[in-house]
Amino acid sequence: MSEVRVFSEGTLRWVQASGSGRTWATASAPPSGIFGYVQEGATYASGQQIATIMDRGVPDHHKGIGKDAITVLFTLLSTGYLPAPSSGSGASMPMWHLELRESKPEVGSGSAVYTQFHGVAVQSVTMTENANGNSWQVQGIALGMNGPTASGYLG
Amino acid sequence: MVETFAWPDGSVYLWTGIEAAAVVGYATQTNAQFVHGWANVGPTIGGTYSDHLTGKRVNVSLTLNYHPGSVAQTMFEAATAVHMELRHLDGVGGSAGYLLYSGRFDSVTPAGDERSVYTLAATYHANSWSAY
Numbered sequence: 001m002s003e004v005r006v007f008s009e010g011t012l013r014w015v016q017a018s019g020s021g022r023t024w025a026t027a028s029a030p031p032s033g034i035f036g037y038v039q040e041g042a043t044y045a046s047g048q049q050i051a052t053i054m055d056r057g058v059p060d061h062h063k064g065i066g067k068d069a070i071t072v073l074f075t076l077l078s079t080g081y082l083p084a085p086s087s088g089s090g091a092s093m094p095m096w097h098l099e100l101r102e103s104k105p106e107v108g109s110g111s112a113v114y115t116q117f118h119g120v121a122v123q124s125v126t127m128t129e130n131a132n133g134n135s136w137q138v139q140g141i142a143l144g145m146n147g148p149t150a151s152g153y154l155g
Numbered sequence: 156m157v158e159t160f161a162w163p164d165g166s167v168y169l170w171t172g173i174e175a176a177a178v179v180g181y182a183t184q185t186n187a188q189f190v191h192g193w194a195n196v197g198p199t200i201g202g203t204y205s206d207h208l209t210g211k212r213v214n215v216s217l218t219l220n221y222h223p224g225s226v227a228q229t230m231f232e233a234a235t236a237v238h239m240e241l242r243h244l245d246g247v248g249g250s251a252g253y254l255l256y257s258g259r260f261d262s263v264t265p266a267g268d269e270r271s272v273y274t275l276a277a278t279y280h281a282n283s284w285s286a287y
Contacts, residue, residue, distance in 0.1 A: 051161065053159050055156065061158055063160075065162055
Protein backbone atom coordinates (compact mmCIF):
# COMPACT_ATOMS: atom_id res chain seq x y z
CA MET A 1 0.00 0.00 0.00
CA SER A 2 0.98 3.60 -0.45
CA GLU A 3 1.67 5.77 2.54
CA VAL A 4 -0.96 8.11 3.82
CA ARG A 5 -0.66 11.80 3.10
CA VAL A 6 -0.35 14.47 5.76
CA PHE A 7 -0.95 18.18 5.80
CA SER A 8 2.70 19.20 5.59
CA GLU A 9 3.07 17.31 2.30
CA GLY A 10 0.50 19.46 0.57
CA THR A 11 0.40 22.72 -1.32
CA LEU A 12 -2.50 24.56 -2.85
CA ARG A 13 -1.91 26.45 -6.06
CA TRP A 14 -4.15 28.74 -8.05
CA VAL A 15 -4.24 29.92 -11.64
CA GLN A 16 -6.59 32.35 -13.31
CA ALA A 17 -9.18 30.50 -15.33
CA SER A 18 -10.22 31.25 -18.86
CA GLY A 19 -13.07 30.00 -20.98
CA SER A 20 -16.14 28.28 -19.60
CA GLY A 21 -14.30 26.87 -16.62
CA ARG A 22 -15.55 23.32 -17.07
CA THR A 23 -12.08 22.14 -18.02
CA TRP A 24 -8.56 23.28 -17.16
CA ALA A 25 -8.45 26.11 -19.71
CA THR A 26 -6.24 29.13 -19.13
CA ALA A 27 -4.99 32.04 -21.14
CA SER A 28 -1.44 32.00 -22.41
CA ALA A 29 1.00 32.45 -19.51
CA PRO A 30 -1.73 33.17 -16.95
CA PRO A 31 -1.00 34.49 -13.47
CA SER A 32 -0.59 31.64 -11.01
CA GLY A 33 0.99 30.91 -7.68
CA ILE A 34 0.76 29.25 -4.30
CA PHE A 35 -1.83 30.43 -1.83
CA GLY A 36 0.18 31.74 1.06
CA TYR A 37 0.30 29.83 4.31
CA VAL A 38 -2.59 27.45 3.87
CA GLN A 39 -3.85 26.21 7.22
CA GLU A 40 -5.33 22.91 8.28
CA GLY A 41 -8.93 22.18 7.49
CA ALA A 42 -9.21 22.62 3.76
CA THR A 43 -12.21 20.67 2.54
CA TYR A 44 -14.07 19.97 -0.62
CA ALA A 45 -17.37 18.24 -1.16
CA SER A 46 -18.55 16.73 -4.42
CA GLY A 47 -21.72 14.86 -4.99
CA GLN A 48 -24.27 13.66 -7.45
CA GLN A 49 -27.99 13.11 -7.28
CA ILE A 50 -29.32 9.61 -7.74
CA ALA A 51 -32.83 8.40 -8.37
CA THR A 52 -33.18 4.75 -7.42
CA ILE A 53 -35.76 3.15 -9.67
CA MET A 54 -38.02 0.73 -7.90
CA ASP A 55 -39.68 -2.24 -9.59
CA ARG A 56 -42.70 -3.09 -7.50
CA GLY A 57 -41.03 -2.01 -4.32
CA VAL A 58 -37.67 -3.59 -5.08
CA PRO A 59 -34.66 -1.46 -6.08
CA ASP A 60 -33.95 -2.21 -9.72
CA HIS A 61 -31.39 0.30 -10.96
CA HIS A 62 -29.93 3.72 -10.30
CA LYS A 63 -30.18 6.72 -12.55
CA GLY A 64 -27.97 9.74 -12.25
CA ILE A 65 -30.19 12.80 -12.43
CA GLY A 66 -27.65 15.51 -11.75
CA LYS A 67 -24.30 16.49 -10.37
CA ASP A 68 -23.78 18.99 -7.60
CA ALA A 69 -21.40 21.89 -7.86
CA ILE A 70 -18.33 21.25 -5.74
CA THR A 71 -17.82 23.39 -2.68
CA VAL A 72 -14.25 24.20 -1.73
CA LEU A 73 -13.26 25.73 1.60
CA PHE A 74 -9.81 26.61 2.79
CA THR A 75 -8.19 28.84 5.35
CA LEU A 76 -4.96 30.76 4.91
CA LEU A 77 -3.00 33.22 6.93
CA SER A 78 -3.04 36.61 5.35
CA THR A 79 -0.07 37.94 3.46
CA GLY A 80 -2.12 40.94 2.41
CA TYR A 81 -2.39 39.48 -1.05
CA LEU A 82 -5.36 37.53 -2.33
CA PRO A 83 -5.08 36.73 -6.02
CA ALA A 84 -7.87 38.10 -8.17
CA PRO A 85 -9.83 35.49 -10.09
CA SER A 86 -10.11 36.19 -13.77
CA SER A 87 -13.09 36.59 -16.03
CA GLY A 88 -11.41 35.14 -19.06
CA SER A 89 -12.68 34.90 -22.59
CA GLY A 90 -15.90 32.93 -22.75
CA ALA A 91 -17.18 33.41 -19.21
CA SER A 92 -18.41 36.46 -17.32
CA MET A 93 -17.81 35.05 -13.85
CA PRO A 94 -14.28 35.53 -12.50
CA MET A 95 -12.86 32.13 -11.68
CA TRP A 96 -9.76 30.35 -10.50
CA HIS A 97 -8.60 26.86 -11.15
CA LEU A 98 -7.18 25.34 -7.99
CA GLU A 99 -4.77 22.45 -7.68
CA LEU A 100 -4.02 20.58 -4.49
CA ARG A 101 -0.64 18.86 -4.63
CA GLU A 102 0.13 16.07 -2.19
CA SER A 103 3.75 15.05 -2.43
CA LYS A 104 4.81 11.41 -2.18
CA PRO A 105 8.31 11.58 -0.74
CA GLU A 106 8.43 7.83 -0.18
CA VAL A 107 8.12 7.24 -3.92
CA GLY A 108 10.77 9.68 -4.97
CA SER A 109 11.62 13.31 -5.32
CA GLY A 110 9.01 15.18 -7.34
CA SER A 111 6.35 12.49 -7.04
CA ALA A 112 2.91 13.66 -6.10
CA VAL A 113 -0.79 13.17 -6.53
CA TYR A 114 -2.91 16.08 -7.65
CA THR A 115 -6.52 17.13 -7.34
CA GLN A 116 -7.71 19.85 -9.69
CA PHE A 117 -10.79 22.02 -9.24
CA HIS A 118 -12.12 23.60 -12.41
CA GLY A 119 -13.85 26.96 -12.54
CA VAL A 120 -13.94 28.02 -8.91
CA ALA A 121 -15.97 31.15 -8.27
CA VAL A 122 -15.51 32.86 -4.93
CA GLN A 123 -18.63 32.76 -2.79
CA SER A 124 -17.27 34.37 0.33
CA VAL A 125 -14.11 35.61 1.96
CA THR A 126 -14.13 35.86 5.73
CA MET A 127 -11.30 37.79 7.32
CA THR A 128 -10.47 37.28 10.98
CA GLU A 129 -7.82 39.26 12.76
CA ASN A 130 -5.66 37.23 15.12
CA ALA A 131 -2.59 38.01 17.14
CA ASN A 132 -0.74 35.11 15.60
CA GLY A 133 -1.71 35.83 12.01
CA ASN A 134 -4.77 37.23 10.35
CA SER A 135 -6.75 34.54 8.59
CA TRP A 136 -8.81 34.46 5.45
CA GLN A 137 -11.39 31.78 5.04
CA VAL A 138 -12.22 31.46 1.37
CA GLN A 139 -15.24 29.52 0.18
CA GLY A 140 -15.66 28.79 -3.48
CA ILE A 141 -17.81 26.69 -5.73
CA ALA A 142 -16.32 24.69 -8.58
CA LEU A 143 -17.89 23.49 -11.80
CA GLY A 144 -15.94 20.27 -11.84
CA MET A 145 -12.92 18.46 -10.52
CA ASN A 146 -10.38 15.88 -11.50
CA GLY A 147 -8.35 13.67 -9.29
CA PRO A 148 -6.57 12.35 -7.49
CA THR A 149 -4.39 12.02 -10.54
CA ALA A 150 -0.71 11.53 -11.19
CA SER A 151 -0.15 14.60 -13.34
CA GLY A 152 -0.40 18.24 -12.33
CA TYR A 153 -0.55 21.47 -14.22
CA LEU A 154 1.09 23.80 -11.76
CA GLY A 155 4.08 21.78 -10.62
CA MET B 156 -36.34 -4.53 -18.07
CA VAL B 157 -34.37 -1.75 -19.69
CA GLU B 158 -33.35 1.30 -17.78
CA THR B 159 -35.61 4.28 -17.35
CA PHE B 160 -34.62 7.63 -18.75
CA ALA B 161 -33.39 10.49 -16.63
CA TRP B 162 -33.30 14.22 -17.31
CA PRO B 163 -29.63 14.33 -18.38
CA ASP B 164 -30.36 11.63 -20.96
CA GLY B 165 -32.60 13.94 -22.98
CA SER B 166 -32.16 16.57 -25.64
CA VAL B 167 -34.40 18.66 -27.85
CA TYR B 168 -33.50 19.51 -31.43
CA LEU B 169 -35.10 22.06 -33.73
CA TRP B 170 -34.71 22.61 -37.41
CA THR B 171 -36.40 24.17 -40.40
CA GLY B 172 -35.96 23.61 -44.08
CA ILE B 173 -33.39 26.38 -44.10
CA GLU B 174 -31.73 26.35 -40.72
CA ALA B 175 -29.50 23.46 -39.77
CA ALA B 176 -30.60 21.30 -36.87
CA ALA B 177 -29.53 22.67 -33.52
CA VAL B 178 -29.95 21.47 -30.01
CA VAL B 179 -31.93 23.71 -27.68
CA GLY B 180 -29.41 24.88 -25.12
CA TYR B 181 -29.78 24.77 -21.34
CA ALA B 182 -33.32 23.47 -21.25
CA THR B 183 -34.64 23.26 -17.70
CA GLN B 184 -38.06 21.84 -18.41
CA THR B 185 -39.84 20.14 -21.29
CA ASN B 186 -43.38 18.97 -21.55
CA ALA B 187 -45.18 17.42 -24.51
CA GLN B 188 -48.81 16.47 -24.65
CA PHE B 189 -49.96 14.30 -27.57
CA VAL B 190 -53.66 14.40 -28.26
CA HIS B 191 -55.85 12.36 -30.57
CA GLY B 192 -59.36 13.63 -31.15
CA TRP B 193 -61.95 10.93 -31.53
CA ALA B 194 -65.60 10.98 -32.56
CA ASN B 195 -67.11 8.09 -30.67
CA VAL B 196 -70.07 6.89 -32.72
CA GLY B 197 -72.66 4.32 -31.94
CA PRO B 198 -74.13 2.09 -31.11
CA THR B 199 -75.20 0.65 -34.41
CA ILE B 200 -78.24 -1.54 -34.56
CA GLY B 201 -75.91 -4.43 -33.88
CA GLY B 202 -74.68 -2.77 -30.70
CA THR B 203 -71.18 -1.85 -31.82
CA TYR B 204 -69.36 1.41 -31.41
CA SER B 205 -66.74 2.96 -33.63
CA ASP B 206 -64.18 5.72 -33.30
CA HIS B 207 -63.31 8.18 -36.03
CA LEU B 208 -60.16 10.25 -35.84
CA THR B 209 -61.04 13.95 -35.91
CA GLY B 210 -57.61 15.42 -35.41
CA LYS B 211 -54.12 15.13 -33.98
CA ARG B 212 -52.16 17.74 -32.09
CA VAL B 213 -49.14 17.86 -29.88
CA ASN B 214 -48.54 20.77 -27.52
CA VAL B 215 -45.00 21.30 -26.34
CA SER B 216 -43.73 23.67 -23.70
CA LEU B 217 -40.08 24.36 -23.00
CA THR B 218 -38.29 26.46 -20.45
CA LEU B 219 -34.76 27.49 -21.30
CA ASN B 220 -32.07 29.53 -19.68
CA TYR B 221 -31.87 32.55 -21.93
CA HIS B 222 -28.67 33.00 -23.88
CA PRO B 223 -27.59 34.93 -26.96
CA GLY B 224 -28.78 33.51 -30.23
CA SER B 225 -31.17 31.06 -28.68
CA VAL B 226 -32.41 28.64 -31.28
CA ALA B 227 -35.94 28.92 -29.96
CA GLN B 228 -35.96 32.66 -30.63
CA THR B 229 -34.73 32.38 -34.20
CA MET B 230 -37.02 29.46 -34.92
CA PHE B 231 -39.91 31.46 -33.50
CA GLU B 232 -39.24 34.06 -36.18
CA ALA B 233 -38.86 31.49 -38.94
CA ALA B 234 -41.15 31.95 -41.89
CA THR B 235 -41.23 28.24 -42.51
CA ALA B 236 -42.51 25.45 -40.33
CA VAL B 237 -40.24 24.10 -37.62
CA HIS B 238 -39.50 20.47 -36.92
CA MET B 239 -38.66 19.26 -33.45
CA GLU B 240 -37.10 16.09 -32.09
CA LEU B 241 -37.49 15.01 -28.49
CA ARG B 242 -34.74 12.48 -27.94
CA HIS B 243 -33.58 10.32 -25.06
CA LEU B 244 -30.40 8.27 -25.08
CA ASP B 245 -29.75 6.46 -21.82
CA GLY B 246 -26.08 5.65 -22.38
CA VAL B 247 -26.48 1.88 -22.39
CA GLY B 248 -28.01 1.55 -25.81
CA GLY B 249 -31.57 2.60 -25.19
CA SER B 250 -33.21 5.37 -27.17
CA ALA B 251 -36.68 6.76 -27.47
CA GLY B 252 -38.31 9.91 -28.61
CA TYR B 253 -40.59 11.72 -30.96
CA LEU B 254 -40.12 13.46 -34.26
CA LEU B 255 -42.58 16.31 -34.63
CA TYR B 256 -43.12 17.54 -38.16
CA SER B 257 -43.94 20.97 -39.57
CA GLY B 258 -44.99 22.65 -36.37
CA ARG B 259 -45.04 26.27 -35.26
CA PHE B 260 -43.94 28.16 -32.23
CA ASP B 261 -46.95 29.77 -30.60
CA SER B 262 -45.15 31.93 -28.08
CA VAL B 263 -41.85 32.75 -26.50
CA THR B 264 -41.76 34.34 -23.06
CA PRO B 265 -38.55 35.91 -21.83
CA ALA B 266 -38.74 36.41 -18.08
CA GLY B 267 -36.45 37.80 -15.45
CA ASP B 268 -36.51 37.50 -11.70
CA GLU B 269 -34.39 39.15 -9.10
CA ARG B 270 -31.54 36.88 -8.00
CA SER B 271 -32.18 34.43 -10.78
CA VAL B 272 -31.06 33.82 -14.32
CA TYR B 273 -33.09 35.05 -17.28
CA THR B 274 -35.38 32.40 -18.70
CA LEU B 275 -37.16 31.93 -21.97
CA ALA B 276 -40.33 29.87 -22.04
CA ALA B 277 -41.65 28.69 -25.38
CA THR B 278 -44.75 26.87 -26.55
CA TYR B 279 -45.02 24.93 -29.78
CA HIS B 280 -47.55 22.80 -31.55
CA ALA B 281 -47.58 20.33 -34.42
CA ASN B 282 -50.11 18.04 -36.00
CA SER B 283 -47.93 15.24 -37.29
CA TRP B 284 -45.36 13.10 -35.53
CA SER B 285 -43.75 9.72 -35.30
CA ALA B 286 -42.47 7.90 -32.26
CA TYR B 287 -39.45 5.67 -31.95
